[in-house]
Amino acid sequence: QVQLVESGGGVVQPGKSLRLSCAASGFNFNNYGIHWVRQAPGKGLEWVAVIWPDGSNKDYADSVKGRFTISRDNSKNTLTLQMNSLTAEDTAVYHCVRDSMLVGHHFDHWGQGTLVIVSS
Amino acid sequence: DIQMTQSPSSLSASVGDRVTITCRASQGISNYLAWYQQKPGKVPTLLIYAASTLQSGVPSRFSGSGSGTDFTLTISSLQPEDVATYYCQKYNGAFTWTFGQGTKVEIK
Numbered sequence: 001q002v003q004l005v006e007s008g009g010g011v012v013q014p015g016k017s018l019r020l021s022c023a024a025s026g027f028n029f030n031n032y033g034i035h036w037v038r039q040a041p042g043k044g045l046e047w048v049a050v051i052w053p054d055g056s057n058k059d060y061a062d063s064v065k066g067r068f069t070i071s072r073d074n075s076k077n078t079l080t081l082q083m084n085s086l087t088a089e090d091t092a093v094y095h096c097v098r099d100s101m102l103v104g105h106h107f108d109h110w111g112q113g114t115l116v117i118v119s120s
Numbered sequence: 121d122i123q124m125t126q127s128p129s130s131l132s133a134s135v136g137d138r139v140t141i142t143c144r145a146s147q148g149i150s151n152y153l154a155w156y157q158q159k160p161g162k163v164p165t166l167l168i169y170a171a172s173t174l175q176s177g178v179p180s181r182f183s184g185s186g187s188g189t190d191f192t193l194t195i196s197s198l199q200p201e202d203v204a205t206y207y208c209q210k211y212n213g214a215f216t217w218t219f220g221q222g223t224k225v226e227i228k
Binding site: 052104105 | 158164166169220
Protein backbone atom coordinates (compact mmCIF):
# COMPACT_ATOMS: atom_id res chain seq x y z
CA GLN A 1 0.00 0.00 0.00
CA VAL A 2 1.02 3.61 -0.43
CA GLN A 3 3.29 4.77 2.37
CA LEU A 4 4.86 8.15 2.99
CA VAL A 5 7.13 8.34 6.01
CA GLU A 6 8.55 11.67 7.11
CA SER A 7 11.61 12.20 9.25
CA GLY A 8 13.95 14.94 10.33
CA GLY A 9 11.75 17.02 12.59
CA GLY A 10 12.90 18.36 15.92
CA VAL A 11 13.58 21.47 17.92
CA VAL A 12 15.61 24.16 16.20
CA GLN A 13 16.53 27.72 17.13
CA PRO A 14 15.14 30.68 15.20
CA GLY A 15 17.27 31.54 12.21
CA LYS A 16 18.66 28.03 11.91
CA SER A 17 18.07 25.37 9.29
CA LEU A 18 16.47 21.94 9.23
CA ARG A 19 16.13 19.28 6.56
CA LEU A 20 13.07 17.07 6.36
CA SER A 21 12.88 13.83 4.40
CA CYS A 22 10.04 11.70 3.13
CA ALA A 23 10.46 8.06 2.12
CA ALA A 24 7.86 6.80 -0.32
CA SER A 25 6.85 3.23 -1.06
CA GLY A 26 4.00 1.20 -2.48
CA PHE A 27 3.59 3.18 -5.70
CA ASN A 28 5.56 4.36 -8.71
CA PHE A 29 7.17 7.42 -7.16
CA ASN A 30 8.41 8.64 -10.54
CA ASN A 31 4.82 9.22 -11.72
CA TYR A 32 3.55 11.47 -8.94
CA GLY A 33 3.89 15.00 -7.77
CA ILE A 34 4.55 15.29 -4.05
CA HIS A 35 3.69 18.10 -1.68
CA TRP A 36 4.57 19.30 1.78
CA VAL A 37 1.59 20.45 3.82
CA ARG A 38 1.96 21.76 7.36
CA GLN A 39 -0.30 22.24 10.33
CA ALA A 40 0.64 24.51 13.19
CA PRO A 41 -0.51 23.34 16.65
CA GLY A 42 -4.28 23.79 16.91
CA LYS A 43 -4.47 25.43 13.49
CA GLY A 44 -5.60 24.53 9.99
CA LEU A 45 -3.81 23.04 7.02
CA GLU A 46 -1.38 25.08 4.97
CA TRP A 47 0.04 24.00 1.65
CA VAL A 48 3.82 24.60 1.64
CA ALA A 49 5.45 23.30 -1.53
CA VAL A 50 5.16 20.94 -4.47
CA ILE A 51 7.55 19.18 -6.79
CA TRP A 52 6.42 17.55 -10.00
CA PRO A 53 7.31 13.93 -10.92
CA ASP A 54 10.48 14.67 -12.84
CA GLY A 55 11.49 17.57 -10.60
CA SER A 56 11.10 20.05 -13.43
CA ASN A 57 8.42 22.12 -11.75
CA LYS A 58 8.44 23.30 -8.15
CA ASP A 59 6.49 25.94 -6.35
CA TYR A 60 6.12 27.32 -2.85
CA ALA A 61 3.66 29.14 -0.66
CA ASP A 62 4.49 32.82 -0.32
CA SER A 63 5.15 32.27 3.40
CA VAL A 64 8.17 30.05 2.69
CA LYS A 65 9.34 31.23 -0.74
CA GLY A 66 13.04 32.01 -0.74
CA ARG A 67 13.63 30.11 2.51
CA PHE A 68 12.50 26.55 1.75
CA THR A 69 13.69 24.29 -1.07
CA ILE A 70 11.95 21.11 -2.17
CA SER A 71 13.80 18.38 -4.02
CA ARG A 72 13.46 14.71 -4.86
CA ASP A 73 15.60 11.70 -5.71
CA ASN A 74 13.57 9.38 -7.90
CA SER A 75 16.29 6.71 -7.74
CA LYS A 76 15.75 6.47 -3.97
CA ASN A 77 12.04 7.31 -3.78
CA THR A 78 12.74 10.17 -1.43
CA LEU A 79 11.61 13.76 -1.04
CA THR A 80 13.44 16.47 0.84
CA LEU A 81 12.48 19.85 2.25
CA GLN A 82 15.39 22.10 3.13
CA MET A 83 14.18 24.78 5.53
CA ASN A 84 16.38 27.82 6.18
CA SER A 85 15.96 30.96 8.27
CA LEU A 86 13.33 29.32 10.41
CA THR A 87 10.99 31.38 12.56
CA ALA A 88 8.47 30.53 15.26
CA GLU A 89 5.76 30.73 12.61
CA ASP A 90 7.26 27.65 10.95
CA THR A 91 6.46 25.52 14.00
CA ALA A 92 4.13 22.81 12.73
CA VAL A 93 3.67 19.20 11.82
CA TYR A 94 4.94 18.76 8.26
CA HIS A 95 3.19 16.17 6.12
CA CYS A 96 4.46 14.61 2.92
CA VAL A 97 1.44 14.25 0.62
CA ARG A 98 0.91 12.57 -2.73
CA ASP A 99 -0.79 14.43 -5.57
CA SER A 100 -3.42 12.34 -7.34
CA MET A 101 -2.23 13.62 -10.72
CA LEU A 102 -5.87 13.79 -11.75
CA VAL A 103 -7.70 16.89 -12.92
CA GLY A 104 -7.93 19.15 -9.89
CA HIS A 105 -4.78 17.70 -8.34
CA HIS A 106 -6.28 16.70 -5.03
CA PHE A 107 -4.17 14.99 -2.36
CA ASP A 108 -4.89 11.28 -2.07
CA HIS A 109 -2.34 9.97 0.45
CA TRP A 110 -0.84 11.66 3.49
CA GLY A 111 2.11 10.75 5.67
CA GLN A 112 1.84 10.85 9.45
CA GLY A 113 3.99 13.94 9.61
CA THR A 114 7.07 15.12 11.46
CA LEU A 115 6.96 17.87 14.09
CA VAL A 116 9.16 20.92 13.75
CA ILE A 117 9.45 23.26 16.72
CA VAL A 118 11.27 26.53 16.27
CA SER A 119 12.17 27.88 19.66
CA SER A 120 15.08 29.40 21.48
CA ASP B 121 -4.81 34.79 -5.19
CA ILE B 122 -8.21 33.14 -4.97
CA GLN B 123 -9.48 33.12 -1.39
CA MET B 124 -11.55 30.32 0.10
CA THR B 125 -14.12 31.08 2.80
CA GLN B 126 -15.43 28.06 4.66
CA SER B 127 -18.47 28.21 6.92
CA PRO B 128 -19.43 27.68 9.59
CA SER B 129 -16.18 27.47 11.55
CA SER B 130 -17.85 25.00 13.89
CA LEU B 131 -21.17 23.30 14.38
CA SER B 132 -22.87 20.98 16.82
CA ALA B 133 -25.55 18.61 15.60
CA SER B 134 -27.38 15.52 16.77
CA VAL B 135 -26.80 12.00 15.54
CA GLY B 136 -28.92 11.50 12.45
CA ASP B 137 -29.02 15.19 11.52
CA ARG B 138 -28.25 16.45 8.06
CA VAL B 139 -25.13 18.62 8.16
CA THR B 140 -24.03 21.09 5.50
CA ILE B 141 -20.68 22.85 5.22
CA THR B 142 -20.03 25.46 2.57
CA CYS B 143 -16.91 26.70 0.85
CA ARG B 144 -16.95 29.85 -1.24
CA ALA B 145 -14.21 30.90 -3.64
CA SER B 146 -13.49 34.55 -4.34
CA GLN B 147 -13.60 33.76 -8.06
CA GLY B 148 -14.68 30.83 -10.19
CA ILE B 149 -12.52 27.72 -9.93
CA SER B 150 -14.39 25.25 -12.08
CA ASN B 151 -14.81 22.09 -10.02
CA TYR B 152 -11.22 21.78 -8.80
CA LEU B 153 -12.36 21.41 -5.21
CA ALA B 154 -11.69 18.64 -2.71
CA TRP B 155 -12.89 17.93 0.82
CA TYR B 156 -10.82 16.34 3.59
CA GLN B 157 -11.74 14.95 6.98
CA GLN B 158 -9.36 15.18 9.91
CA LYS B 159 -10.42 13.24 12.98
CA PRO B 160 -8.95 14.35 16.31
CA GLY B 161 -5.28 13.46 16.51
CA LYS B 162 -5.28 11.90 13.06
CA VAL B 163 -3.97 12.68 9.60
CA PRO B 164 -6.36 14.24 7.06
CA THR B 165 -8.03 11.87 4.63
CA LEU B 166 -9.61 12.60 1.26
CA LEU B 167 -13.40 12.48 1.21
CA ILE B 168 -14.46 14.05 -2.08
CA TYR B 169 -12.65 15.38 -5.14
CA ALA B 170 -13.68 17.22 -8.28
CA ALA B 171 -16.40 18.78 -6.13
CA SER B 172 -18.68 15.73 -6.11
CA THR B 173 -16.74 12.50 -6.63
CA LEU B 174 -16.65 10.30 -3.56
CA GLN B 175 -13.25 8.83 -2.78
CA SER B 176 -13.21 5.04 -2.69
CA GLY B 177 -14.18 3.68 0.72
CA VAL B 178 -15.93 6.83 1.93
CA PRO B 179 -19.46 6.23 3.25
CA SER B 180 -22.27 7.28 0.94
CA ARG B 181 -23.74 9.59 3.59
CA PHE B 182 -21.06 12.06 2.46
CA SER B 183 -21.72 14.03 -0.70
CA GLY B 184 -20.38 17.11 -2.42
CA SER B 185 -21.86 19.57 -4.83
CA GLY B 186 -21.29 22.92 -6.45
CA SER B 187 -19.26 24.57 -9.14
CA GLY B 188 -17.81 27.95 -9.91
CA THR B 189 -17.63 29.76 -6.59
CA ASP B 190 -19.95 27.89 -4.21
CA PHE B 191 -19.43 24.36 -2.96
CA THR B 192 -21.11 22.23 -0.33
CA LEU B 193 -20.20 19.16 1.69
CA THR B 194 -23.23 17.34 3.08
CA ILE B 195 -23.42 14.59 5.65
CA SER B 196 -26.89 13.16 5.18
CA SER B 197 -27.12 11.51 8.59
CA LEU B 198 -24.46 12.49 11.10
CA GLN B 199 -22.78 9.60 12.90
CA PRO B 200 -20.59 9.68 16.02
CA GLU B 201 -17.56 8.67 13.95
CA ASP B 202 -18.01 11.80 11.82
CA VAL B 203 -16.72 14.03 14.62
CA ALA B 204 -13.83 15.75 12.88
CA THR B 205 -12.64 18.94 11.28
CA TYR B 206 -13.48 19.24 7.60
CA TYR B 207 -11.40 21.23 5.11
CA CYS B 208 -12.09 22.28 1.57
CA GLN B 209 -9.16 22.68 -0.78
CA LYS B 210 -8.78 24.12 -4.22
CA TYR B 211 -6.18 23.97 -6.90
CA ASN B 212 -5.37 27.53 -7.99
CA GLY B 213 -3.61 26.47 -11.15
CA ALA B 214 0.03 27.44 -11.72
CA PHE B 215 1.14 24.97 -9.07
CA THR B 216 -0.41 26.49 -5.97
CA TRP B 217 -3.13 25.20 -3.66
CA THR B 218 -5.27 26.71 -0.88
CA PHE B 219 -7.18 25.17 2.04
CA GLY B 220 -10.25 26.58 3.68
CA GLN B 221 -10.07 27.47 7.35
CA GLY B 222 -11.81 24.28 8.48
CA THR B 223 -15.15 23.39 10.05
CA LYS B 224 -15.19 21.55 13.33
CA VAL B 225 -18.14 19.16 13.62
CA GLU B 226 -19.26 17.95 17.03
CA ILE B 227 -22.12 15.86 18.34
CA LYS B 228 -24.75 17.66 20.40
